[in-house]
Amino acid sequence: MPVDPVNEVASPERRQWLSILAKAQPAEVSAAWDALSERPAYSPLRAPETGLVLVRGRMGGAGDAFNVGEMTVTRAAVRLESGETGIGYVAGRDRRHAELAAAVDAMMQAPALRPAVEGAVVAKLARAQAERRDTAARKAAATKVDFFTMVRTRGPQ
């Protein structure tokens, strides 16, 4: 059977949950997964593997692209018994994290399984990340120093 060329890029929604899963802490993902009441069986399509990804950046909005550096990334792909295929690309070397991210991605694509993970995993991880970001921002804000120049009035001559 010929493979239809699929030119679609992941939907913004999927990008968002993949991003949340990628940046989550492995322990959080693992805990959220273990807390699920129903965990579907899945088989590996690509066993978790660790490699390097070159991160490119751009200075400002219009600057030239440059190589920020390489980061460690672990990726995996799994297929649920119902046929949905999920992929996981996560920061770090945690193989289980990548596998669970892929499993959650697959579940998010299955209309029947989505309600089970959407709130209990994806939203939970997003909240934890937002909290961490907020804490860091507030800690940084506490050290903020406002510089201003005293207006010196000319003394009496």
Next chain:
Amino acid sequence: MSVATLDLSRIAPAFADPVRESQAVFREVMECVARPGRITRFDRAPQAPTGLGKAAGAVALTLFDFETLVWLDPALADSEAEAWLRFHCGCPLTVKAEDAAFAIVTDMAKAPNLASFNQGDAKYPDRSTTVILQVASLEGGPTVTLSGPGIQTTTDIAPQGLPRDFWTQLETNQAQFQFGVDVLLVSGDQLLALPRTTTAQIKGG
């Protein structure tokens, strides 16, 4: 060559334990290249998609990567096999036979001449194409006697489904050593190597 996004839902799994399994396959392929004519079986290799045998699939999963340009038989263009190779091996594909590091030929009737693949250059003869030829069977065909390095005296093989012209091409290939391609004959889960050093003589030919 399409650069379409892969449809993951149709891709079959590959090695369950990529490190160990690919090392085992590598060892077997190396052994076969060292002893031309020796037939090995990859019965534990994962099921390859339509168009590819287990042996061809196992060799591809082991040897292909993002740095090896692969020439794929036009019969496999846009097939599940192509998507499978792209996903699991991450190998770039080429339509230019002379650029390829590896080639998979599944349709012997329309196969390009061995001379049209990369023959290596004087500085790097090892950069020639390794041609994986998928044939009907490695047994039961006309007997061919092999001799050369890795074979103590001579050894007989009898692959099926190779045109007579192939052996003439192989002779030309062997005659231009150090240049030339290395051939891996595969059928189902079996593999046999015909490196460029091996002389092949058809019995009664």
